[in-house]
Amino acid sequence: MTYDSIFKPGLFSGRTVLVTGGGSGIGRCTAHELAALGAQVVLVGRKQDKLENTAGEIVEDGGSVAWRVCDIREEDAVKAMVSAVIAEHGPIHHLVNNAGGQYPAPLASINQKGFETVVRTNLVGGFLVAREVFNQSMSRTGGSIVNMLADMWGGMPGMGHSGAARAGMENFTKTAAVEWGHAGVRVNAVAPGWIASSGMDTYPEAMKKMIRSLKDHVPLQRIGSESEVSAAIVFLLSPAAAFISGHSIRIDGAASQGSRAWTLGAAKNPEGYNGFHRAYLPDVLKGE
Template sequence: MAANPVSSIFRRGLFNNKVAIVTGGGTGIGKTITRELLFLGCKVMIASRKGDNLQKASQEMQKEVAPPADISFMQCNIRKEEEVKSLISTTVEKYGRLDFVINNGGGQFYSPASQISLKGWNAVMETNLTGTFLMCREAYNQWMSEHGGAIVTIITDMWKGWPSMSHSGAARAGVENLTKSLAIEWASEGVRVNCVAPGSSIFSETAAANYGSLDVFSKNLEMVPAKRFGTTEEVSAAVSFLLSPAAAFISGETMKVDAGSSLYRTSWEIPDHKKNEAYTWEDDLKQQKEQTSPSSKL
């Protein structure tokens, strides 16, 4: 088994000749999304504020996905309008089209609301809300207004408020409302706009680094009806579905990938169980191998 297996629940070639931009595509959930899109035949431009991560991720994925992955990278701070304009125009010039935008770039920090400075508040709002708006607007103005396309933004579970993350919760709520507005405004141009909201129990090394401790995941696990951590592959599968023709009649919606965590109430106790198995590419490839291997005969 390869060290970093890549697979998909969807058929290979589904996104042949399609082009996508994935912000934050070099780490965590964004990297998993990028790998699956490449596996499905999509050409991908990954973007992030830190160029070093992008180059390393690009080199890794070119080796992992066969045939050689068509992946490019570009440093871009989505808070800066001119850099976003350049990212979109460079992608269109290089590939001649832009079918998908996955807004995965974001950032926040733990702090009680009373201690968030205006500078800190603005930084989180500009990254998560304004950055998403700029990406959507430029993708639409430079390509999708005439050719259609699909946009998916990664948000988070903020429906019950988000103590210690009030800036990020407010920004993500704004993104969800923006998504609904754009879905209607741009429907007649063939542009679909949706969100995917991973639960806080989706484990990735990037998330663990951001939280600074694995304790956050352990505490959240108590509130997960599936009684397990989610995988980045499960988030990526949701994104791929929303980009696919199977979701042609879905726009302005948020798909929650949290095993029902956002619905959980302490008045109903869910006992420990192992009835909800995780979906991973490694297991998917193993199952494919078992299905294609000829059965032995006595």
């Protein structure tokens, strides 16, 4: 089996795409789709085993892939990583700025170190990677960047550190789109809502009941798939989005809209899209 993308074969042939956080979750899925469409994919992450596993899958499926271990929170490491990728593969045409992480906690119990760690990962790290890709490559050749946000427009109770960082990343996206547009660089973002991804299994036991009930709070009455996020990312990277920049696409089944005053109807026609042949259903959702 191969990735069942809605995009035409060979769309990214001859293009090098850097995918941070490419060893798991949405990053892994997006890397698979881009590789299936002909891209030379370069996975970046902190954990070598995850990168090797995803790279092995892509090679087995016939794709072209390389990987680099890098902590995107470290400026010198990011500079060196981007330089090494360019030396090995030439210009970086696209960046999927996906890496991130957070943990559940109310604001009152988050200490300074915890808050700063999440902000460094979800905002500062993304800035460093995008800046170096621009300075070392895209400022001369043009390109496209897609940053990762989250559904934070109504705040993120229980994850205020991540909400603050993601809100900052949205503003960075708009600013970079203006400052870098002259070089032919487009900068956009995607904001996934509740997506069935391996990350759901990292949350504590106490949150499992809540996770299983998430679909009941989505107007489309279901949780999204990694493929639905990947498809939006691929579109924004593609020539079809050549005049779209500074925009954020919400992929959340309208969960970020409306209010509690409106009662959601019973679910019907709940079909979704899942083209990822290696998709992983989180353990917490099995049997649902």
